[in-house]
Amino acid sequence: MAPRVLVSDALSEAAVQIFKDRGIDVDFQPKLGKDKEKLLEIIGQYDGLAIRSATKATEKLIEAATNLKVIGRAGIGVDNVDIPAASRRGIIVMNTPFGNSITTAEHAVSLMLAVARQIPAADTSTQAGKWEKSKFMGVEITGKTLGVIGAGNIGSIVCDRAIGLKMNVIAYDPFLSQERAEKIGVTKVELDELLAKADFITLHVPMTDKTRGILNAAALAKTKKGVRIINCARGGLVDEAALAEAIKSGQVAGAGFDVFETEPATESPLFGLPNVVCTPHLGASTTEAQENVALQVADQMSDYLLKGAVTNAINMPSISADEAPRLKPVIKLAEVLGEFAGQVTENAIKEVEVLYDGNFAQMNTTALTSALLAGLLRPLVADVNMVSAPIMLKDKGIILQETKRDKSGVYDGYIKLTITTEKQTRSVAGTVFSDGKPRFIQIKGINMDADVGRHMVYISNTDVPGMIGFMGTTLGQAGVNIANFQLGRDNEGGDAIALLYVDEQPSDEVLDKLLANEAIKQAKPLEFSVE
Incomplete structure (x- = not known):
């Protein structure tokens, strides 16, 4: 459908x-x-x-x-x-x-020019039949310093246009590298230096706790006298009341605003002030x-x-359309490893560590980890996926660590998940072969090679003779058919594990019979989201 x-x-x-x-x-x-x-x-x-x-x-x-x-x-x-x-x-x-990046950037430049030459007020005066040529004395922008707060996508376009207008451009952006600054032709400065040097200031940052009121009364007091301020980003980045006072005092010569603290803006401290140009959030309003x-x-x-391609998501790592088919089997592997750990872990999880080895370390590990966490939490929270899992993990106070390394073994790449609880540390590792199907290659440090089926039984036991026969007989007598049987041990007489791929899940009664054997420590029915 x-x-x-x-x-x-x-x-x-x-x-x-x-x-x-x-x-x-x-x-x-x-x-x-x-x-x-x-x-x-x-x-x-x-x-x-x-x-x-x-x-x-x-x-x-x-x-x-x-x-x-x-x-x-x-x-x-x-x-x-x-x-x-x-x-x-x-x-x-x-x-x-x-x-709409270009459109918003162009609107910021338009407002800057309009404020520099007092175009709206001059237009209103002229159309009213007045000829007040001497009243609307403007300033040139050529050779002036433009301070750009936020040199991201839109801000960098504004920088480019301003350089084309022969302005000297300085930029404040904590995430702007020196290499990037040189590439786009701007001088990287701290905020206080920008405030002191800029003839025009334009804002192009998102609204966050750190940027809210970035141009407040204290910041405005540090500006160069006669500065003009443009805001086409977000209302609330500039304290409108403080700016109004700065305009009245002559500290700020003018402003161009497309965004306001409250929208629709039916009133603002800026309305009616001389040389303030206001537009109703038109930044993206072009055909x-x-x-x-x-x-x-x-x-x-x-x-x-x-x-399954994810582009420009606010709450999910991006997965390109080209990447999605190649990533799909590895995402499934990550999910299966998480599901295994989530089902066999019986105590509260304190820490999750994910290791990406070989070619898997070169992939989109953010997406892979999200899939793994979804599998891990699914036994506890049925309605969970790659979007909600990282948030749920954080809400539960579980520590997450992610490590990448070059190829270190016989496999071209694998994922290893280690879970730490209040009582123990447990690990499981897996890879994907050429058939695109996930496989377990290590559990509890014990090497093995096991297919992943929809219905499986995990058994942890002491390595003693007769265990394979006991397991097979117990399931066979209950009418549970074993499709595949993989086992391993750490050393003779030590810890051993078995993974049984079965056609249907054994009943609790059958599991009790398995656990009645004193050599068996754990017998867990497992369900995996595989076809």
């Missing part, structure tokens, strides 16, 4: 057609996002939800979305999606961070940008629902 996607906001017909062309059953209801009750009533029917800003994916809606696998936001902002709620439910949240993000989100959602 084809995946079903609901488009509840006004995406373009071309975007809807992408879903159809990819074989997705798409339901296009562009006005539904505003009807909360109707949306709540039908959301359980869909695998995907494609939205802009009108639809609010609240916790209540997400709880009702029993089949939902992915939410795609056509645009960069995901303020209208409850990401923690989606993550707990294992729903991937995607956005399109690059589809090209709106079309680009709509097409992009349709492609991204289709790739995930049909191929």
Whole structure:
């Protein structure tokens, strides 16, 4: 059955057609996002939800979305999606961070020019029949210093355009390397130096606890007198009341704002001040940008629902369309190793250590670890997947460690999972052969080579004669057919293990008969998510 996607906001017909062309059953209801009750009533029917800003994916809606696998936001902002709620439910949240980058950058440059030359006020005056040429004295931007706070995707485009306008560009960004700064032609500085030197300041950072109010009263007091400030990023990055006071005092000569602390912004301390240019969050509002993000989100959602490829996800590691087929069998291996450990571990887990060896260490290990954790937690929390598992592990206070190393043994690559509980440490390792199927290669430090089946029995015992016959006879008398039997030991008379691949799971009564043998320490029925 084809995946079903609901488009509840006004995406373009071309975007809807992408879903159809990819074989997705798409339901296009562009006005539904505003009807909360109707949306709540039908959301359980869909695998995907494609939205802009009108639809609010609240916790209540997400709880009702029993089949939902992915939410795609056509645009960069995901303020209208409850990401923690989606993550707990294992729903991937995607956005399109690059589809409107150029448009937003151009709007920032436009506001900078408008503020520099007082264009809006001059336009209003001229159209009113006045000719106040001397009143609107502006400043050139050529040779001026532009301070860019945040030199990421949009910020770097602004840097490029400003350099083209012959400005001197300095940038503050904790994640900007010296090499990257040199490549894009800017000087990397600390925030205080930027404030002291910049003639214009433009912000291009996300809203976080660290960036909220980054230009507050204290920061504004450190700026060069006569600075002009542009904000096309997020409302709340600049303290609007403090900025208004700085403009009134002459410390700041002007400002261009596209975003506000409260939106829709029907009032602001900035409104009505001289040389303040305000627009109603138009950063992404061009025909090209709106079309680009709509097409992009349709492609991204289709790739995930049909191929398992994850692009621009907020709460999930990316898996490219090219990478997905190659990664799929290794993801299954990681999941199986987690499922094994989760089922045989009987005490509270304190620490999880994952080792990637050989060619597996070169893969997307973030995705692999997410799959492994999903398998590990599934026996404890039935409704868990690659999205929700890392969050659940953190919530439980379990320590996670990940190690990568070059090939160290006979296998081209393998994954080893070690679980530490309050009472013991247990490990399991596996690899994938050319047939693409997962195999166990080591359990508790004991080497073996075992297929993975849907129904298995794990037995830990003391190495004494007659155990193979006892196990086979006990299961055979109960009518449980053994498809495959693998065993190993650490040394003669020491610890031994057996993995039995069976056609059906033995009953509790049969397991009790196995455990009645004093040499058997543990007999666990196992279920794996393999075909």
